[in-house]
Amino acid sequence: MEEKKIEILTRASGVILRHGVRSVTMDDITSELGISKKTLYQYFTDKDSLINAIIDLKLGNDRAICLSSIENAENAIDALFLISKSICENVAAVNPTVFYDLRKHYPVAWQKVCAHKMTFVYDMILNNIQRGIKEGIYRENMNPEVVARLFVAYGDVIMSGEIFPWPEFHYDQVYFETTSFHIYGMSNKKGIEYLNKRELNE
Amino acid sequence: MEEKKIEILTRASGVILRHGVRSVTMDDITSELGISKKTLYQYFTDKDSLINAIIDLKLGNDRAICLSSIENAENAIDALFLISKSICENVAAVNPTVFYDLRKHYPVAWQKVCAHKMTFVYDMILNNIQRGIKEGIYRENMNPEVVARLFVAYGDVIMSGEIFPWPEFHYDQVYFETTSFHIYGMSNKKGIEYLNKRELNE
DNA sequence: TAAAAACTTTTTAGTGTAAAATAGTTTCCA
DNA sequence: TGGAAACTATTTTACACTAAAAAGTTTTTA
DSSP, X not given: OOHHHHHHHHHHHHHHHHHOTTTSOHHHHHHHHTOOHHHXXXXXXXXXXXXXXXHHHHHHHHHHHHHHHHHXXXXXXXXXXXXXXXXXXXXXXXXXXXXXXXXXXXXXXXHHHHHIIIIIIHHHHHHHHHHHHHTTOBOSSSOHHHHHHHHHHHHHHHHHOSSSOTTTSOHHHHHHHHHHHHHHHHBOHHHHHHHHHHHHTO | OOHHHHHHHHHHHHHHXXXXXXXXXXXXXXXXXXXXXXXXXXXXXXXXXXXXXHHHHHHHHHHHXXXXXXXXXSSHHHHHHHHHHHHHHHHTTSOTHHHHHHHHHOHHHHHHHHHXXXXXXXXXXXXXXXXXXXXXXXXXXXXXXXXXXXXXXXXXXXXXXXXXXXXXXXXXXHHHHHHHHHHHHHBOHHHHHHHHHHHHTO
């Protein structure tokens, strides 16, 4: 991909993820980036393809960050904390209306997001559970499929804002509390000892 | 309330909660109960008041069952298991479209349902957390407000069917798994010992 | 060559209206 | 008295239409 296309993509991504897909028009993007419509349409045939590219870019970045977190973590618990920290930083910058807009008007992009949650995130958590069990810090008497899906669901619950209304609650705090609670729920005796030790160091 | 009104209410409740609010017309109810519209409207001025009465009845029953579970339980963990068992039995009999219909067309009734979740259920779980801490079986290092709201959220997640699609997953099984996971997440060493002992007895 | 501007086409929000469905009322009859 | 049916009133729904906005294209200009 040409350098110019990448620049347009990343800058447009910033505007759209911050303000919503519907709210930002193609004219808004051109004037925001200081380019003409001609140029914009030279690189992206229509708004749909631009949105799809933005979502691909975003999900790709998220995945890369998660995978590096997993590699650098000393154990399953540490990995989950690292992941939740980066998810927090990444998703907090996305306006919730983006998800609403995608679901309603951009079925292809929305499908990508759903697939990302139900395959990548789900598989990642499922692997994390297996890793934790193998490392002897997670309980063996839980249902991995249900527990992993529960973790996936947290994102929706927190983002919807119904149960944790802003400004009484803040995404990042709730997400952190939720993740630690989830880790406690999965941990066995040895895992909880590690958690306690971890808490002391903070 | 007269005996006849109660009979009409309970029987209409059965039909409506099973098939949905919008799907069941006033004519359906009269023919199903074998009464005339004259009689039905003698006891309920309009459909709205009937629906509201049904919701009041339903929520009242649910509350009564929960409160008796709490009293009869030997400790906080036992109480949560009893509650989740009765919630399961009660909510599983309600067609999910009922919630959809209420939310969209019966704002007063929907408000009752939301208030029930956000006050009664939430307070109940908050009390349960305090009880468990006092009984020395729950951790003290958790955020009760977040953890209680998380429990409230499970209901929505499971009922929506997006994360746990039927028929791959069944309400009652997922609800049971989820509740036990949640209890593990709240329990401390002593609580987990009680849980292990409990599992052996099953 | 690419931005700016002017332009055309498509999508969407909003409105009005007719038909259908349902709520709610009245009448008749066992 | 209360059920059955016929009736009226209200609400929903569907469709057509209009106006505005935004997508997408072409032309002009620096």
